[in-house]
């Protein structure tokens with residue numbers, strides 16, 4: 001496992017990391033979570049991603065309990081949470097980044113994780129109805145109070161990220177350091193052109209999500225939705241359209257022979273492809289069972305096989 005700086009910060013993250021969206025509580029209980037996190041950690045993963053909203057807070061509880069059980073040195077790993085959607089329906093507690101919500105939200109997350117601080121706290125989405133100065137001040141205060149060490153954004157527009165950075169710099173406040181955007185072979189169009197000035201100009205870090213497009217890039221949806229997959233989960237029916245999209249499935253089929261030629265599974269090939277991008281600090285992987293973690297961690301072995309010729313061939317079959 002290699003380690004990359006989180007943007008231009010001093011902290012380093014493993015190039016593959018591990019997150020708990022969909023899986024913890026819904027598909028995996030504490031025992032499975034412990035097993036999967038242990039396999040990832042043994043492979044060199046040092047960053048575990050979470051969010052307040054995952055499984056209505058249960059995902060944080062499971063990760064916190066797993067970390068207690070695993071007993072690793074706190075300095076040896078990073079944990080994140082993200083705030084925005086909230087756990088309650090009140091007018092100030094949902095789809096917001098107001099100061100009251102953020103300052104109370106981080107306390108709730110820390111309580112569920114049973115931790116004194118998280119390493120990274122993200123604003124899970126932008127809230128254009130809250131002024132940028134209120135958001136930056138609240139995140140600065142979260143850091144000043146020792147409840148998070150760094151803060152970042154997720155799926156923000158590049159202009160708003162720049163606004164936040166500039167406001168923080170002008171006022172000598174802790175600025176956001178990292179974006180968490182979607183990035184995979186089939187969903188990459190926003191990443192490159194839009195975020196270019198943020199990555200290049202400000203050395204912003206990036207922790208990217210859904211590297212396998214929720215499993216589509218493993219080839220498991222080629223013949224319909226398997227019963228034991230994310231696509232079959234009752235509360236994730238909204239994903240079915242993208243997981244059965246004919247154009248995407250044709251692209252997945254076209255990638256298969258390139259992966260085979262490399263001796264990689266489609267999953268490891270797709271993860272290793274993400275690692276080619278120098279603006280990526282870490283690719284957050286997800287898994288519903290331990291065998292997937294074992295397989296996904298092998299992606300690091302294929303990074304060097306992505307020659308310029310192979311990259312061009314991939315773009316050709318994806319019709320880019």
Ligand SMILES: NC(=O)c1ccc[n+]([C@@H]2O[C@H](COP(=O)([O-])OP(=O)(O)OC[C@H]3O[C@@H](n4cnc5c(N)ncnc54)[C@H](OP(=O)(O)O)[C@@H]3O)[C@@H](O)[C@H]2O)c1
Pocket residue numbers: 018019020021022023027049050124154155180181208209210211212213214215216218220228229230231267284285286287288289291292293295296
């Ligand atoms: N910031 C955000 O808005 C945001 C949004 C989404 C995710 N995230 C973060 O990014 C992390 C990763 O996202 P993701 O879970 O969507 O990643 P993903 O890699 O696109 O999908 C992971 C899912 O694909 C299937 N899978 C993984 N490896 C496999 C393998 N080797 N063979 C077959 N199936 C495999 C599993 O689902 P099944 O076995 O159930 O089919 C697994 O749960 C999340 O946990 C979360 O931390 C952030």
